[in-house]
Amino acid sequence: MRRVVVTGIGVVSALGPTREHFWNALKEGCCGIRPLVLGGNLSLTFKNGAQVLDFDSSQVGSPRTQEFMDRFSQLGVVAAEEAIKDSGIELNPDVAKRAATITGSCLGGILSEDEQYLALYRNGKNRAHPMTIPRVMANAAACQISMRYGLRGPSLTVSSACASSSHALGHAFWLVRSGIAEIAISGGSEAPFALGHLKAWEALRVISPDTCRPFSMNRTGTILGEGAAMLLLEPAERAIARGAHIYAEIAGYGMTSDAQHLTQPSVDGATRAMALAMEDAGLNPEQVTYVNAHGTATQANDIVETKAIKNVLGGHSQHVAVSSTKSLHGHALGAAGALEAAATILAIERSRVPPTANYTQPDPDCDLDVVPNASRALMIEAALSNSFAFGGMNAVLAFRRWK
């Protein structure tokens, strides 16, 4: 089987409009969580979120082009554009014909849906906008990307809640590794800040009234985030032959189901997913230098994830750096796994672990080295990126430094 490397990264997030804005904020520990800017006048018990501010939608084209896309597609297209340009790959007909587009999204175009419901249910309108369906469908971002670049190989969208884009990247990795696709553009995008949707999160009582403090004793829940990250995956041989810059290798992918509870995470499911990713990558515990945690900052996740990391890495768990970058870019649901994969890959390439921000109080049940508040220079041989979704759907990606 072929080895698969990442040669392009594009990111739009609350930390800024590009990959380098994203990395600089991770490195400096600058948090993208701010007071929410929302239309409408419904009250919410939480006030903060990690929104993409000042997004320039003209980057996707004319007002007419924009009209065909919900914000989640627009974010996805802009991230894909950055990743493809960054990779320097030439999308000639032979490559394009076998190029895969695999995206993750939890919610699809929920902003467009919310807007239409508001018009129909409250503002007395009797018709919905005719582009509502093509904007709202969860695969809209993947369609827009494949149409824009003429990528004519396999394309699909994975929806597995907060693990969507980790699953998407894992499947893209398989397609390229097996040779079914020659290259892949893969990741995820999400634009969840629709009032109706936020009220639904409020009812679940897992959003912090304050900020996202993963692994900290005084954590009070997660903070929602918005954004997109896309990676360009290709076989190592091709990347070397064309002299491309290689960020890192995607070395393994593990997935499991808890088959247990709709929202409560399980130690068993998380442990097995991490172990499978390491086995797939041929990694032993001592080779894992860094774990980019799912780290939502809910009471349950952080304790369960700590136990799972200890189960998998054994004694080495006390020597591994673990951080949750959700504390910086928020929990971007279907885009979370891709944002965190990008953070992990950049951490490997730049030999620096991004911190767990907003950390103020050690929790004896989360007694790992969580890299509190400041990034740390560290040579990373291999790293894991964890995603554990509602519904007990777990996806873990393993990355290795490219030598």
Added chain:
Amino acid sequence: MVEMDAGAITDEVIKIIAKHSSAQGKITVDSTLQELNMDSLDAMNVVFGVEEKFEVSVPDELVRNLKTVGQIVQEIQRLEQQKAAEATRS
């Protein structure tokens, strides 16, 4: 809604079409949507714009017959007359 003459309706329809067409040339009463590089989705956007602007509902079975600017204008006039007649009756 103030009743408009055919010329004024045509001007409004052309404005709506221009928003959704990528064609560069002049849009006239005889222009077909096809000539204006408009596909079926663009046509749905135009019908939506017309319905919103003129407060009418174009029946599904008539939508596919609207090939030219002039036909759209005629359909709006027909629907407006129908609306006026119904208002008089009630």
